[in-house]
Amino acid sequence: MNQSVRVPSLAPAARTPRRLRLSMGREDWIMAGGILAVGVFLIVAVALPLLALFVKAFENRAGEFVGLANFAAYFSTPSLTQSIWNSLFVASASTVITVTLGFVFAYGLTRTCMPLRGVLRALAVTPILSPSMLPAISLVYLFGNKGFAKGLLFGNSIYGPIGIIMGEVYYTFPHVLLILVTALSMADARLYEAADALGTSRWRTFWTVTLPGVRYGLVSAAVVAFTLALTDFGVAKVVGGRFNVLATDVYKQVIGQKNFPMGAVVGLVLLAPALLSFLVTRHVQKRQKAQLSARSVLLTPQPQKGRDLVFFAVCSVIALAIATMLGTSAFASFIKLWPYDLTLTLTNYDFSLVDSSGWTSYTNSLVMASSVAVIGTAVVFGGAYLVEKGRSLPLLRHAISVLALLPLAVPGLVLGIAYIFFFNHPANPLGFLMGTMAILVINTLAHYYTVAHLSASTILKQVDGEYEAVSASLKVPFWRTFALVTVPVCLPTILDILVYLFATALTTASSLIFLYTPDTKTASVAVISIDDAGNIASAAAMAMVIVYTSAAVRGLDLLVRRFGLARFQRWRQR
Amino acid sequence: MTAPEEPPVYLRLQNISKHFGTFHALRDVSLSIRKGEFVCFLGPSGCGKTTLLRAIAGLDPQNSGRIEQDGRDISRLPPAQRDFGIVFQSYALFPNLTAAENIGYGLRNRGVPGHEIRARVEQLATLVHLYEHLHKYPSQLSGGQQQRVALARALALSPGLLLLDEPLSALDAQVRQFLRREIKEVHRRLGITTIMVTHDQEEALTLSDRIVLMNRGVIEQVGTPTELYRTPRTAFAAAFVGQSNFLPGRLRADGTVAVNGVPLRPGVGVQAGMPDEPVQICLRPEQVELRPAGAGGYPAQVTDVEFCGSFWRVTLSVEALGCRRLVADVPPALGGALALAEGAAVDALVPDGVAQVFPEVFPEAAA
Numbered sequence: 001m002n003q004s005v006r007v008p009s010l011a012p013a014a015r016t017p018r019r020l021r022l023s024m025g026r027e028d029w030i031m032a033g034g035i036l037a038v039g040v041f042l043i044v045a046v047a048l049p050l051l052a053l054f055v056k057a058f059e060n061r062a063g064e065f066v067g068l069a070n071f072a073a074y075f076s077t078p079s080l081t082q083s084i085w086n087s088l089f090v091a092s093a094s095t096v097i098t099v100t101l102g103f104v105f106a107y108g109l110t111r112t113c114m115p116l117r118g119v120l121r122a123l124a125v126t127p128i129l130s131p132s133m134l135p136a137i138s139l140v141y142l143f144g145n146k147g148f149a150k151g152l153l154f155g156n157s158i159y160g161p162i163g164i165i166m167g168e169v170y171y172t173f174p175h176v177l178l179i180l181v182t183a184l185s186m187a188d189a190r191l192y193e194a195a196d197a198l199g200t201s202r203w204r205t206f207w208t209v210t211l212p213g214v215r216y217g218l219v220s221a222a223v224v225a226f227t228l229a230l231t232d233f234g235v236a237k238v239v240g241g242r243f244n245v246l247a248t249d250v251y252k253q254v255i256g257q258k259n260f261p262m263g264a265v266v267g268l269v270l271l272a273p274a275l276l277s278f279l280v281t282r283h284v285q286k287r288q289k290a291q292l293s294a295r296s297v298l299l300t301p302q303p304q305k306g307r308d309l310v311f312f313a314v315c316s317v318i319a320l321a322i323a324t325m326l327g328t329s330a331f332a333s334f335i336k337l338w339p340y341d342l343t344l345t346l347t348n349y350d351f352s353l354v355d356s357s358g359w360t361s362y363t364n365s366l367v368m369a370s371s372v373a374v375i376g377t378a379v380v381f382g383g384a385y386l387v388e389k390g391r392s393l394p395l396l397r398h399a400i401s402v403l404a405l406l407p408l409a410v411p412g413l414v415l416g417i418a419y420i421f422f423f424n425h426p427a428n429p430l431g432f433l434m435g436t437m438a439i440l441v442i443n444t445l446a447h448y449y450t451v452a453h454l455s456a457s458t459i460l461k462q463v464d465g466e467y468e469a470v471s472a473s474l475k476v477p478f479w480r481t482f483a484l485v486t487v488p489v490c491l492p493t494i495l496d497i498l499v500y501l502f503a504t505a506l507t508t509a510s511s512l513i514f515l516y517t518p519d520t521k522t523a524s525v526a527v528i529s530i531d532d533a534g535n536i537a538s539a540a541a542m543a544m545v546i547v548y549t550s551a552a553v554r555g556l557d558l559l560v561r562r563f564g565l566a567r568f569q570r571w572r573q574r
Numbered sequence: 575m576t577a578p579e580e581p582p583v584y585l586r587l588q589n590i591s592k593h594f595g596t597f598h599a600l601r602d603v604s605l606s607i608r609k610g611e612f613v614c615f616l617g618p619s620g621c622g623k624t625t626l627l628r629a630i631a632g633l634d635p636q637n638s639g640r641i642e643q644d645g646r647d648i649s650r651l652p653p654a655q656r657d658f659g660i661v662f663q664s665y666a667l668f669p670n671l672t673a674a675e676n677i678g679y680g681l682r683n684r685g686v687p688g689h690e691i692r693a694r695v696e697q698l699a700t701l702v703h704l705y706e707h708l709h710k711y712p713s714q715l716s717g718g719q720q721q722r723v724a725l726a727r728a729l730a731l732s733p734g735l736l737l738l739d740e741p742l743s744a745l746d747a748q749v750r751q752f753l754r755r756e757i758k759e760v761h762r763r764l765g766i767t768t769i770m771v772t773h774d775q776e777e778a779l780t781l782s783d784r785i786v787l788m789n790r791g792v793i794e795q796v797g798t799p800t801e802l803y804r805t806p807r808t809a810f811a812a813a814f815v816g817q818s819n820f821l822p823g824r825l826r827a828d829g830t831v832a833v834n835g836v837p838l839r840p841g842v843g844v845q846a847g848m849p850d851e852p853v854q855i856c857l858r859p860e861q862v863e864l865r866p867a868g869a870g871g872y873p874a875q876v877t878d879v880e881f882c883g884s885f886w887r888v889t890l891s892v893e894a895l896g897c898r899r900l901v902a903d904v905p906p907a908l909g910g911a912l913a914l915a916e917g918a919a920v921d922a923l924v925p926d927g928v929a930q931v932f933p934e935v936f937p938e939a940a941a
């Protein structure tokens with residue numbers, strides 16, 4: 001053996017021979033093909049449309065490059081720039097309110113022994129079932145010109161910032177709540193024991209242990225609330241009145257005035273803060289991961305009468321308010337003529353009276369949402385699998401994992417107009433997709449890709465990394481092991497993804513509003529158009545149809561998990 | 575180089591190198607393993623054992639170098655086209671399949687008829703003493719049982735080569751002992767060429783026909799357990815395999831070494847060097863002889879006595895050798911006779927021709 005002293009080389013790369021490449025077997029080709037397919041999908045469905053949007057902002061209506069002219073025009077039009085401040089104002093205000101209420105509620109759920117926690121929590125997350133137009137419709141019923149509770153506004157109109165803020169608080173509440181519940185339940189009991197042992201006062205413990213412990217959760221929650229409120233279209237569309245925000249501006253420019261370049265500019269303006277908050281969230285999440293170690297002891301709250309009652313009271317009020325919002329739309333959808341004739345009726349559900357699509361929009365929604373769920377789960381999970389476990393094409397795999405994160409930063413509305421620019425471009429061979437159900441499916445899947453992808457890759461990272469190696473040594477092709485082992489092991493998460501994609505596809509409207517045709521109109525888009533036409537009761541009814549459906553799907557999901565899945569998962573028990 | 579009566583070379587590694595970025599995990603590793611041999615890759619953590627094993631399997635191919643298995647160049651073959659069974663440290667058992675299904679996994683894919691699979695699975699289960707647990711899922715098995723399922727699964731297709739990456743490291747001491755014997759037994763019965771990665775020298779010494787001692791991406795020494803123990807070629811080998819005392823010394827013109835001015839006659843294998851060159855002298859604890867004080871030797875003082883069952887481990891301070899920590903192993907009978915206890919005075923003797931001499935610093939440390 002050569003024992004001579006080795007001099008560290010400054011240029012090892014130059015000396016080392018090129019990487020020896022294994023010859024590709026059939027499996028490797030199939031794997032590479034799969035990676036390529038997912039990569040192409042993300043490029044076509046996410047990257048290229050955004051590029052088209054970007055390019056459009058620098059063109060005039062005739063498609064000629066005009067540099068920054070559109071931006072100059074935009075920023076010199078006060079009626080347009082006013083929307084930036086309006087948007088920032090309503091988004092900030094609703095963020096402060098939602099995060100405050102959400103924190104109190106989450107604290108009550110995780111750190112106190114208040115009664116009825118299960119019921120309160122269930123009520124608090126109901127907004128997740130509905131499209132964002134629903135709270136706005138309820139607000140109109142409650143506080144509108146003929147509203148029962150109009151007096152509570154002291155003469156202010158619900159149409160405008162007040163309505164938007166209230167609607168956004170409702171709409172963003174469950175998202176904020178879930179993040180904060182997670183953050184608060186990750187507490188390490190040992191810290192609290194230490195504080196106790198040192199005789200720290202409760203108030204001080206709260207400031208020195210509790211709050212710092214959830215600071216990342218608070219930042220994430222605030223960022224999510226802000227982004228959702230900023231980019232949401234449904235609430236502002238229904239109760240915005242003459243108060244313009246960015247989201248409605250995009251719509252007006254593109255659909256109303258057919259001013260595509262200006263629409264693109266507003267879209268980019270809307271994209272900027274969303275992108276920024278996306279980066280903040282990423283940063284925060286990386287920090288948060290390390291917080292809870294395997295040795296941490298989970299905190300279990302001890303009963304404390306006074307505190308528990310206070311929290312119960314506050315949380316009940318919040319939950320009641322949420323229930324009232326949902327209840328109002330539900331109730332109104334069965335009422336003949338609010339508030340004059342309160343007899344019950346089903347006429348509001350006869351959508352053919354108010355919309356040429358009638359109930360077809362609902363069946364369209366079902367078809368669309370099921371396609372997104374089924375195809376999406378397969379693409380997302382398969383893609384995440386290939387990214388995590390694949391061996392070939394390392395660069396493309398990395399590109400996929402980056403591209404998969406991008407949609408989270410892109411508001412639906414922006415993705416929607418990006419699709420118009422990209423798929424409507426005369427040179428695009430994929431133009432035939434425009435106006436079909438397929439484009440709605442692709443768009444919705446792209447829009448919600450990130451969350452689904454992240455849950456898939458999280459679970460896949462937990463799956464033993466050597467299954468593929470073992471299966472190669474046993475001469476079993478990887479897809480067989482994927483089907484026989486990986487998928488069964490990940491089944492609960494796959495079901496999560498399926499339900500998530502279905503439910504979000506059902507409630508989303510923001511990007512579809514640009515892409516539907518009378519034949520492919522979905523229920524959520526119908527809510528907007530029916531409301532636009534002044535038939536608010538039918539709009540409420542259509543929104544409720546969506547709520548019933550998502551509630552049914554979630555219920556079915558629970559049943560499947562409890563009774564169906566358990567059978568196939570016997571191996572999980574010890 | 576292969577003697578006629580020895581089995582033919584089954585696996586031949588030639589100049590295997592592997593780097594991760596600028597970090598060299600393997601440098602120019604060459605090695606031949608004969609058919610039916612049981613070889614252990616031994617070395618400290620991070621020395622490249624797993625990397626070498628994975629290169630042989632094709633899981634993380636080497637950057638350069640050639641691998642030949644059974645006369646066939648497999649350097650560029652993907653793992654699925656190589657012929658090996660493998661057991662990972664994590665076992666990588668399929669959690670949703672029973673022990674029987676895990677073992678029969680590869681057979682089922684080959685379209686072997688059901689009854690034949692069952693027969694083969696039962697045969698393998700008997701081999702690894704797992705028969706009564708075949709219907710259980712991995713989560714219902716103990717660590718040792720899981721390990722045996724993984725072993726049986728790796729053997730199911732009768733591979734020509736068995737690769738084991740620290741298969742026993744996740745188990746507690748007693749189970750390890752037991753499974754070590756079981757692995758040896760399986761190897762004896764099947765005669766399958768086996769490579770096992772371990773950083774446990776005892777495991778390597780008791781199991782292997784030959785040990786491949788690795789350090790920092792290179793092979794330090796290859797040899798039978800006794801060769802490695804008796805004639806380590808480097809200070810690293812002497813330190814890593816078995817216990818050793820290291821004393822600083824200097825070469826002398828007459829072929830002896832001086833430790834603190836005291837001449838010692840070293841054993842075989844001493845390399846000639848410049849007189850007065852600084853060296854390290856390695857003494858195994860059992861090579862140090864103890865006698866009653868005044869019976870002849872270097873006066874020593876006992877600083878610690880450890881009872882180890884079949885022998886006593888005595889730590890001494892020997893002023894004559896300038897050594898404040900010399901470890902000696904003493905048979906219990908002698909230990910009793912010397913009335914060994916902390917503070918006791920004895921004489922220590924280093925017989926001629928046993929000490930090993932190495933260059934002063936670990937060559938690696940100089941790099």
Ligand SMILES: Nc1ncnc2c1ncn2[C@@H]1O[C@H](COP(=O)(O)OP(=O)(O)OP(=O)(O)O)[C@@H](O)[C@H]1O
Nearest residue numbers: 594597599617618619620621622623624625626773
């Ligand atoms: N994928 C990788 N990327 C970068 N470095 C790596 C990678 N895999 C291994 N290494 C490095 O190569 C060296 C050898 O690793 P290897 O896993 O072969 O060690 P080992 O001898 O098996 O150690 P252990 O006994 O701890 O398992 C280590 O320093 C390790 O950090």
Ligand SMILES: [Mg+2]
Nearest residue numbers: 623624625771
């Ligand atoms: Mg290792």
